[in-house]
Amino acid sequence: MTARPEAPAKKKFSYSSDDIKRMLPHRWPMLMIDRAHDVVPGVSGLGVKAVSVNEPFFAGHYPDHSIMPGVMIVEAMAQLVAVVYVAEIIEAPESEAAAGDPSESVGYLGSISSMKFSRLVVPGDQLTLEAKLGQRLGALRQVSVRAKVGSELAASGSLIVTTGRKA
Template identity: 80%
Template sequence: MSTATTTLLEAPAPAPARKALSYSSDDIKQMLPHRWPMLMIDRAYDVVPGVSGRGVKSVSVNEPFFAGHYPDHSIMPGVMIVESMAQLVAVVYVAEILENAAGTGADDASRSVGYLGSISNMKFSRLVVPGDQLTLEARLGQRLGGLRQVKVRATVGSELAAAGTLVVTTGRKG
């Protein structure tokens, strides 16, 4: 056997690439406990379970919060933008649970969705209005006991709408 062949065979195999997944609104309803009017994510894609993902929130004039925020100048509240990003985080987290539980007949995965623990360094750069489509991004960071730090951002087209860091719980208590 040649040296080159021996070296290739002895080299450690690269870690298998995790396949990116996509989820429809119907899939998301099975993954999250949220329902209208608080279900704030329409689609998720490029989801690498437990690592990262992207999602879409289509902003409609029919959203209930527009009735009071503001009646003559509709603006999506920042807290709802943050909620949209947090729900994408939950999809990425639940996708990992579903991947690990494949074929085990595990209970309803939506029960494992935790809570938003903190919001850090969140900056809002652009108003979000009816007709906009938010592209959401989340990248899970380090675990801190029962907490997980996550970098999030939301854009409309090429314009940054919001970005910051969330800390989420990795499960529910009580």
């Protein structure tokens, strides 16, 4: 029996908050991801969202029992998806990446399905985000996402994102 040659390992990248600001069009208070690591461009990645009591949504959700809104957890996961997608553009050979501002390629969230929330997220928690890009459906992309606090699952589901912005 002959051994099959192994596929070459895909290179993984890490991005700081400053890198992410160059990759995404989002700004405070809507920039929901602090760091990304183990990003395989166009395939998958991990991200970090440090949940602080100073987040503006905690003023009203809920004043006496601070809970990170589920829609903000989904937004953080969607922003990680955008980082994984944009990484494919910026990590391409120089000739392909020179075509303007990569944040302009960030599309929109088109669908949220089978999203389940299984743990409250509160100030002081650190969300570990996971995104795995699936198949392309024309200008759409299917994605599996998860958010954890430590080893506990906080949220998981599927997203459909657009692969660009159309006016």
